[in-house]
Amino acid sequence: EVQLVESGGGLVQPGGSLRLSCAASGFTFSNYWMSWVRQAPGKGLEWVANIKQDGSEKNYVDSVKGRFTISRDNAKNSLYLQMNSLRVEDTAVYYCAREDLDSNYYSYFHFWGLGTLVTVSS
């Protein structure tokens, strides 16, 4: 059974930093692209970042470029999101998601974790 368990969320002041983690199990972690998707309170879903199987390629939504860094440790079956210079608008539940590829080699998000809440407030 695929399981994704996020941790590391909490309350942080504007301008602060936080590191999220996602522990994966039930599948061969090193075979899959992985993503972070967030959802602000009462709002819709927003893709944040993803990372290739070996970590050699990373992509970000414009609003977090230069502030967030996605990484992974395949030996530990873990995905990370380092969030710096946090803003009030970064407040959201952050989900870890496993990507599967469609026949055009673009991704959909097949499995999701339960999420971890990040609150940026003074």
Add this chain to the structure above:
Amino acid sequence: QSVLTQPPSVSGAPGQRVTISCTGSSSNIGARYYVHWYQQLPGTAPKLLIYANSNRPSGVPDRFSGSKSGTSASLAISGLQAEDEADYYCQSFDSSLSGYVFGTGTKVTVL
């Protein structure tokens, strides 16, 4: 602001059929990228409902179906049940943004 537009809400009586539209543009749905759909029950994480326009993952009832035409896609729920009350999101890739995009979301209410 999302580049994929969905109606904020749709409703129907038990047993009825409802459809949710997802309207994009030439840089996403119209560029022949696939559309995928997710169901988010209240207070829970999203769940994959339809992938690659019209395919159901294992365990998803065949009451749910997807289609795509031009720059739009649709999700249909037939034989509506109380347990289908949830938020539904479409998702695709956008070449102008070079990233994955979600629809604005639609809340389905069972009357």
